[in-house]
Amino acid sequence: MIAGTSAARDRRSPAEKPTLKAEQIYEVLRHAIVRLRMEPGSVISEKELCLAYGVSRTPVREALKRLADEDLVDVFPHSGTYVSKISFEVAEEGFVIRRALEIESIRRAVAYATDEDIRRLERLIGEMRDILERGALHEYIEVDDAFHAAIAGISRYPRIWKFINLVKAHLDRMRQLSAxxxxxxxxxxEQHAAIVRALGRRNADQAELAMKIHLESSFAVMSAMYEDGRYFRRKEV
Structure with a gap:
C-alpha cells in the first residue's frame, strides 16, 4: 500500500497528488525489479497497478516511463509492458562507474574515519554474518548497500552513493542472482572486513586495494552468470 495518512493526503493540492503517487509507485516498482521480486521478462499490467494503488492510469504510466528511461521496463505499444531482461552492457557500465567512485571514496574515508566510524562498519559486518548464519540471503544486499553508503558518508562525499545508486540497477539485479x-x-x-581493517590502520593504499579486489572479484562472479538466458538479454553487437 502507498504510505501516507488521510490527513496528509487532504492537505495536498489536486495537482500534487498524481506526482506524489507516481513517485511512490516508481519507488515500489523499482525496488521490486532490482530485488528480482518482479522477474526479468514478466508482464506488468497497468490495470492491476491502478487497482492496487487506487489511482488512474496517469501516475502509473508516469512511473513506468521513468523505469523505461532507466532501462528497467520495456514498453511495446499495442503489445504490452514487461520487466526488462538484464543488460550485461548496462551492468558493466554501472560497475565501471561504481569502481571509480568507490575507490575515490575509500581513499578519502581513510583521512576522515573515526574510531566510531570503524565500529559502525564492524557492526554492519556483524549483521552480514548474522544474515549468513540465518540463511536469510535476501536481506544481505540491503546491509551491503548500507556498508558502502556508510563509507561514502565517512568520505564526506555522501552524494557519491546516491549517484552510484542511479547507475547500478542492472548490476544490483546481477548481485541478487549471485547471492x-x-x-x-x-x-x-570477509572482503568487507579487509576493507575495514585497512581503514582502521589508516592505510589508503591498502584500503583502495581491498576495495578494488572486492568489487572486481564480485563482478567476476556475477559475470559468469551471463549465459542464463532466462534473465539476460543477448549481448549487443
Whole structure:
C-alpha cells in the first residue's frame, strides 16, 4: 500500500497528488525489479497497478516511463509492458562507474574515519554474518548497500552513493542472482572486513586495494552468470 495518512493526503493540492503517487509507485516498482521480486521478462499490467494503488492510469504510466528511461521496463505499444531482461552492457557500465567512485571514496574515508566510524562498519559486518548464519540471503544486499553508503558518508562525499545508486540497477539485479551461490557472500563479507581493517590502520593504499579486489572479484562472479538466458538479454553487437 502507498504510505501516507488521510490527513496528509487532504492537505495536498489536486495537482500534487498524481506526482506524489507516481513517485511512490516508481519507488515500489523499482525496488521490486532490482530485488528480482518482479522477474526479468514478466508482464506488468497497468490495470492491476491502478487497482492496487487506487489511482488512474496517469501516475502509473508516469512511473513506468521513468523505469523505461532507466532501462528497467520495456514498453511495446499495442503489445504490452514487461520487466526488462538484464543488460550485461548496462551492468558493466554501472560497475565501471561504481569502481571509480568507490575507490575515490575509500581513499578519502581513510583521512576522515573515526574510531566510531570503524565500529559502525564492524557492526554492519556483524549483521552480514548474522544474515549468513540465518540463511536469510535476501536481506544481505540491503546491509551491503548500507556498508558502502556508510563509507561514502565517512568520505564526506555522501552524494557519491546516491549517484552510484542511479547507475547500478542492472548490476544490483546481477548481485541478487549471485547471492545464493555457495560461499559467495561469505567471501564478500570477509572482503568487507579487509576493507575495514585497512581503514582502521589508516592505510589508503591498502584500503583502495581491498576495495578494488572486492568489487572486481564480485563482478567476476556475477559475470559468469551471463549465459542464463532466462534473465539476460543477448549481448549487443
Amino acid at each position: 545464493p551461490l555457495p560461499g559467495h557472500l561469505a567471501e564478500v563479507t
